[in-house]
């Protein structure tokens with residue numbers, strides 16, 4: 001009787017843990033870097049069975065195309081330079097990770113966002129092979145960077161120019 005109860009409790013517990021792993025969600029508060037910049041946005045991150053799902057909505061961007069990446073460090077200091085390079089746990093070249101995968105593009109290579117004349121842009125992308133919070137390739141504590149110019153997918157980092165907005169990824 002005691003044994004049966006213990007096993008039932010164990011089964012419930014492991015189901016609960018699996019649900020928690022997939023339910024992990026995170027946010028990033030994205031803010032303009034330059035003094036007086038009005039750029040702002042929110043990103044939401046979610047672990048799913050097919051990868052890390054990222055959605056974001058940004059406003060007050062200069063209209064046009066801007067590189068958008070997950071960078072290595074959760075630090076927006078030094079005009080965004082403290083965020084370091086693109087998150088690249090597999091030593092891959094620069095690319096578009098949703099198309100090429102984490103072994104052929106930096107895991108943080110989300111490509112570009114396009115702001116309309118109203119300065120608004122949205123993101124909806126899934127990156128297979130990395131996670132928000134579990135396993136060795138987690139983006140918790142890293143940072144989103146929005147660039148001044150478009151990512152042209154050239155090496156080594158897409159030639160997207162300066163960093164105009166930054167947001168640190170945190171578990172919610």
Ligand code: CU
Pocket residue numbers: 067068069070071086145147
């Ligand atoms: Cu970048």
Ligand code: ZN
Pocket residue numbers: 069086093094095106108109156157158
């Ligand atoms: Zn890259």
